[in-house]
Amino acid sequence: VEHHLQVIKENLHLNVFLEVFDEEARAQAKAIDNKLKHNQAGKLAGLIFGIKDLICYQNHSVTGSSKILEGFDSQITATAVQRILDEDAIVIGRQNCDEFGMGSSNENSAFGAVKNAIDETRVPGGSSGGSAVAVQANMCQISLGTDTGGSVRQPAAFTGTVGLKPTYSRISRWGLLAYASSFDTIGIISKSVDDNARVLEIIAGKDQNDGTSSSEPVDVYAKELPGDKKYKIAYLRESIESDAVAEPIKKSMASTIDKLKNQGHIVEQASFDLLDYVLPTYYILTTAEASTNLSRYDGVHFGHRSKSSDNLESLYKNSRTEGFGEEVKRRIMLGTFVLSANYYDAYFTKAQKARKLIKEATEKILEEYDFIIIPTTPTTAFKLGQHHDNPVESYLADLFTVQASVTGVPAISVPIGIDENNLPIGMQIMSRAFDETKLFAFSKCLL
Numbered sequence: 283v284e285h286h287l288q289v290i291k292e293n294l295h296l297n298v299f300l301e302v303f304d305e306e307a308r309a310q311a312k313a314i315d316n317k318l319k320h321n322q323a324g325k326l327a328g329l330i331f332g333i334k335d336l337i338c339y340q341n342h343s344v345t346g347s348s349k350i351l352e353g354f355d356s357q358i359t360a361t362a363v364q365r366i367l368d369e370d371a372i373v374i375g376r377q378n379c380d381e382f383g384m385g386s387s388n389e390n391s392a393f394g395a396v397k398n399a400i401d402e403t404r405v406p407g408g409s410s411g412g413s414a415v416a417v418q419a420n421m422c423q424i425s426l427g428t429d430t431g432g433s434v435r436q437p438a439a440f441t442g443t444v445g446l447k448p449t450y451s452r453i454s455r456w457g458l459l460a461y462a463s464s465f466d467t468i469g470i471i472s473k474s475v476d477d478n479a480r481v482l483e484i485i486a487g488k489d490q491n492d493g494t495s496s497s498e499p500v501d502v503y504a505k506e507l508p509g510d511k512k513y514k515i516a517y518l519r520e521s522i523e524s525d526a527v528a529e530p531i532k533k534s535m536a537s538t539i540d541k542l543k544n545q546g547h548i549v550e551q552a553s554f555d556l557l558d559y560v561l562p563t564y565y566i567l568t569t570a571e572a573s574t575n576l577s578r579y580d581g582v583h584f585g586h587r588s589k590s591s592d593n594l595e596s597l598y599k600n601s602r603t604e605g606f607g608e609e610v611k612r613r614i615m616l617g618t619f620v621l622s623a624n625y626y627d628a629y630f631t632k633a634q635k636a637r638k639l640i641k642e643a644t645e646k647i648l649e650e651y652d653f654i655i656i657p658t659t660p661t662t663a664f665k666l667g668q669h670h671d672n673p674v675e676s677y678l679a680d681l682f683t684v685q686a687s688v689t690g691v692p693a694i695s696v697p698i699g700i701d702e703n704n705l706p707i708g709m710q711i712m713s714r715a716f717d718e719t720k721l722f723a724f725s726k727c728l729l
């Protein structure tokens with residue numbers, strides 16, 4: 283704990299933690315030392331976690347990195363956090379992110395951008411940017427982030443860490459501030475695949491507090507699968523040929539494919555001609571869900587309440603105007619528009635139909651192959667401010683991560699190389715729903 287507190291202190295300029303629970307972490311450590319002496323310590327004894335500022339921890343602040351929740355204390359502890367605490371993990375602090383998880387660069391935080399530790403002029407990715415840099419720079423060992431459309435995988439790729447978005451419903455969403463409920467998952471950022479698997483084993487599984495959580499049995503994810511197992515893998519032609527993908531990423535993908543073939547796996551090209559539709563489908567459906575979910579922040583129930591209002595209508599209006607950032611407002615507007623009576627069928631209904639087609643096409647490939655591999659991101663970490671004036675450009679950073687979110691299958695990002703500026707390159711692996719054990723085992727072939 284002292285070591286990690288020291289690293290956090292030395293890296294305050296990266297703006298990773300919004301709050302550090304130093305005294306509490308020290309007290310937890312002492313209590314765990316005691317348990318260890320009596321052989322009573324849990325499975326995660328002493329492992330140091332950070333949690334994204336979208337995950338509730340009772341009697342601690344949670345703001346979604348938004349001004350609208352400034353000063354709000356959580357009344358509950360997220361199931362995932364409770365489960366790691368029950369196994370004697372230590373929670374060292376609350377991590378900066380894009381406001382309510384909306385963003386791909388961590389620049390949409392009301393509390394300032396996070397910087398990438400490899401190159402401080404670059405973004406760490408988002409929305410779990412703080413969580414990724416915390417692991418990258420050794421401020422904690424594991425971060426619990428959230429992934430709605432790539433928010434764990436994309437920052438993992440930009441920081442050279444391992445990021446898992448599990449199957450939708452694998453981890454309870456109880457205590458996670460909702461962005462788009464039919465996409466939201468809690469995800470895990472770690473340095474190694476084994477650490478990631480061990481943590482999933484603890485936090486996955488049915489939870490009475492989340493009706494959508496799956497009762498599918500939780501596997502021993504970190505078990506060694508037979509090392510000589512050969513898999514059948516598909517890479518998507520559209521992702522390799524796309525002009526949007528930077529050359530060094532194409533090269534790294536090609537050499538990874540060669541490496542896998544040399545290991546004796548079957549690697550074949552598959553086609554996914556719906557790729558162009560995935561991003562619009564994602565942004566229509568998630569903004570629609572967000573506009574509904576965020577209506578609870580009305581200045582009455584939670585957090586910020588405007589002082590300059592003389593009736594209920596203006597109280598709502600002013601509280602939201604003052605409390606929400608620009609990107610969140612943009613998405614609420616967009617979501618309200620696609621749900622409005624005149625446009626509902628043209629956008630929302632159509633996007634739902636497209637979601638079904640994308641799901642079917644992805645599952646079809648996964649019937650034939652064990653895994654789909656695809657770059658995690660079209661480029662490596664970009665410069666701070668680069669996409670600031672153009673939200674559509676920044677949405678393109680999610681081009682490859684949203685497919686797994688739209689379909690609900692698990693996906694992991696693992697580092698596979700670096701570009702000419704020493705910036706990490708991540709590759710994403712998708713598998714069938716609830717196939718996390720195989721996903722972890724295969725990830726290890728790459729490291």
Ligand code: GLN
Nearest residue numbers: 383384385430431432433
């Ligand atoms: N960047 C994507 C978005 O802004 C993904 C966010 C997320 O996964 N929370 O919606």
